[in-house]
Amino acid sequence: MYERHTDEVPPTAPAAPTGHEPTTMERGSFCTARCACGWSGPARRSRERARTDAAEHLAAP
Known part of the structure; x- marks a missing residue:
């Protein structure tokens, strides 16, 4: 299966702990x-929603 990794960090995410x-x-x-x-x-069809998921993970305690 085709697999590609990207280093996209949500632009509104705080610094990673x-x-x-x-x-x-x-x-x-x-x-x-x-x-x-x-x-x-x-898994999301929207890249923006996946970035939002990452930002929410960073914000969680």
């Missing part, structure tokens, strides 16, 4: 937000 490095990963027509801590968001 230690252990959190959000990225987005594209697989086919879906985009998923992932973090170095092991968290991953749901």
